[in-house]
Amino acid sequence: MKIRNTKSTLFKGLIVFLAFLITIPLIIVLLYIIKQGVMQVNWHFLTHVPAPVGEPGGGIANALVGSIIMVGIAAVIAIPVGILSGIYLSENPSTKLAYYSGLCVDILQGVPSIVIGIVVYLWVVKPAGTFSAIAGSVALAIMMLPIVIRSTEQTLRLLPPSLKEAALSLGVPYHRVIIKVIVPCGFSGILSGIMLSVARIIGETAPLLFTALGNSFLSYSLKKPMESLPHLIYTYATSPYDDWHNLAWGASFILLMFVLILNITTKLITRKWNIQL
Amino acid sequence: MEHTVVSSSKFNAWFGDNHVVKDVSIAIEKNQVIAVMGPSGCGKTTFLRCINRMHELIPGATAKGSLKLYDDEVYQMNAIYVRYKIGMVFQRPNPFPNLSIYDNVIAGYKLNGLKMPKADFDNIVEKSLTSAALWKEVKDSLHKKGTFLSGGQQQRLCIARAIAMEPEVILFDEPTSALDPISTSSVEQLFHELKENYTLIIVTHNMQQAARVSDKTAFFYMGELVEFDDTKQMFTAPSDVRTQNYITGRFS
Numbered sequence: 429m430k431i432r433n434t435k436s437t438l439f440k441g442l443i444v445f446l447a448f449l450i451t452i453p454l455i456i457v458l459l460y461i462i463k464q465g466v467m468q469v470n471w472h473f474l475t476h477v478p479a480p481v482g483e484p485g486g487g488i489a490n491a492l493v494g495s496i497i498m499v500g501i502a503a504v505i506a507i508p509v510g511i512l513s514g515i516y517l518s519e520n521p522s523t524k525l526a527y528y529s530g531l532c533v534d535i536l537q538g539v540p541s542i543v544i545g546i547v548v549y550l551w552v553v554k555p556a557g558t559f560s561a562i563a564g565s566v567a568l569a570i571m572m573l574p575i576v577i578r579s580t581e582q583t584l585r586l587l588p589p590s591l592k593e594a595a596l597s598l599g600v601p602y603h604r605v606i607i608k609v610i611v612p613c614g615f616s617g618i619l620s621g622i623m624l625s626v627a628r629i630i631g632e633t634a635p636l637l638f639t640a641l642g643n644s645f646l647s648y649s650l651k652k653p654m655e656s657l658p659h660l661i662y663t664y665a666t667s668p669y670d671d672w673h674n675l676a677w678g679a680s681f682i683l684l685m686f687v688l689i690l691n692i693t694t695k696l697i698t699r700k701w702n703i704q705l
Numbered sequence: 706m707e708h709t710v711v712s713s714s715k716f717n718a719w720f721g722d723n724h725v726v727k728d729v730s731i732a733i734e735k736n737q738v739i740a741v742m743g744p745s746g747c748g749k750t751t752f753l754r755c756i757n758r759m760h761e762l763i764p765g766a767t768a769k770g771s772l773k774l775y776d777d778e779v780y781q782m783n784a785i786y787v788r789y790k791i792g793m794v795f796q797r798p799n800p801f802p803n804l805s806i807y808d809n810v811i812a813g814y815k816l817n818g819l820k821m822p823k824a825d826f827d828n829i830v831e832k833s834l835t836s837a838a839l840w841k842e843v844k845d846s847l848h849k850k851g852t853f854l855s856g857g858q859q860q861r862l863c864i865a866r867a868i869a870m871e872p873e874v875i876l877f878d879e880p881t882s883a884l885d886p887i888s889t890s891s892v893e894q895l896f897h898e899l900k901e902n903y904t905l906i907i908v909t910h911n912m913q914q915a916a917r918v919s920d921k922t923a924f925f926y927m928g929e930l931v932e933f934d935d936t937k938q939m940f941t942a943p944s945d946v947r948t949q950n951y952i953t954g955r956f957s
Contacts, residue, residue, distance in 0.1 A: 476815060585777070588797040591799060592795055593759065593762075593795060594801065594863070594866075595816055596762060596788065597757065597792065597872070598792075598812060598816060598870060599785045599787075599789040599813065599817065600785075600816040600817055605816070609803070609816065613801075613802055615803075
């Protein structure tokens with residue numbers, strides 16, 4: 429009996445220890461980036477473009493603006509398509525189209541991001557003859573799609589069928605049942621899927637390498653190359669200059685904050701807006 | 706019979722190859738409470754769901770034969786219009802969790818995008834909730850979510866939601882099977898009041914309930930309508946031996 433109790437205690441201790449252990453990598457990364465990055469960040473850092481080597485100052489305005497624009501456009505492309513396909517998959521799970529389309533979504537989710545970058549390079553960059561922000565957005569949208577589709581589908585599948593019956597029995601046409609009942613009831617789940625997908629793509633470097641390329645200057649043109657936070661970190665961290673390393677640390681800090689805030693907001697949304705069924 | 710609201714003749718329904726409703730012919734009169742009973746799987750719920758065209762929403766479900774609302778063939782009418790005219794209350798209370806009590810009552814209007822002055826909506830809400838014997842309990846919390854109510858109150862809210870559309874007929878699919886005895890008796894009480902204005906068709910597993918609330922009872926067995934008669938007659942002197950066996954509990 430005693431041995432059994434000891435084993436039990438040991439097992440419990442082990443899982444508690446491991447649960448604690450997995451928080452350590454994040455804390456270390458967080459602390460290190462804050463330590464290195466927080467000193468760089470000030471108003472000047474956020475509103476100026478990088479300075480040439482040797483000159484003091486300089487910031488990440490071009491990358492910040494670029495990331496926001498490209499992620500924004502990617503979201504505008506991926507969210508409607510993703511939600512609508514997610515609705516189809518959850519509404520018609522047993523059709524052939526749903527089966528193959530679901531399979532494609534799963535595979536798409538597993539495609540390495542650099543491959544998506546290359547494909548978009550062939551589709552958009554080559555025909556247009558130039559790297560461009562819009563190509564970057566397309567690549568990011570493709571990355572975003574599977575996450576939005578799957579989270580929409582899974583959220584809507586959890587809704588009880590009685591909800592749909594209630595609406596249909598009142599003589600509500602199908603499209604209004606979806607728009608007015610099903611989607612609002614699954615809203616928090618769909619929104620958190622969107623937030624997580626944004627958090628995911630905002631840090632993607634690989635699909636932007638061949639598409640948006642990068643740009644040391646502030647650019648708002650969608651037809652021209654555009655800088656982004658992860659790409660700026662990549663170029664400046666691999667350079668031999670200390671000033672540029674500091675810039676990369678600062679950019680890492682900002683990027684990390686973005687992701688943290690998005691994740692925390694997602695948690696809050698699911699808690700606050702979750703509809704009691 | 707000019708008072709006939711719902712009637713069927715040789716009506717059949719299937720799930721795929723499974724013939725669940727067989728040659729049912731019935732005539733239901735206005736302002737009556739009809740109880741539909743029978744053992745599980747006898748087709749009573751399927752028949753009920755055919756009346757407002759909810760049956761066809763299940764993949765593979767088909768129906769054939771004549772089923773009329775007054776003089777119109779239900780299966781030739783627009784399904785959406787049929788469901789306007791024939792309301793339904795389900796086994797489990799299913800208020801819309803994203804809507805307030807107020808909006809739940811007028812959900813039939815709101816979700817269909819029908820606009821009305823607010824005073825009219827206020828009127829409908831008060832009238833429907835009063836008819837559903839819920840007004841007194843919820844009049845101070847109309848803008849709370851409907852899901853905060855107890856199970857019995859939620860079911861009465863669903864009844865109010867059906868009444869608000871002023872249908873000709875209200876279908877009840879085992880409306881009290883998920884409720885406690887006190888809520889059950891308050892819903893049963895309601896049936897008596899509702900038949901003043903509506904025709905009620907109630908599927909129930911509970912024979913005592915059928916005996917308590919209905920004017921007429923239909924007994925379904927293996928997809929057939931075995932007997933349809935005055936409730937009193939049915940429970941005291943059934944004409945078919947299968948009805949008698951069911952009522953006396955020889956099979957269930």
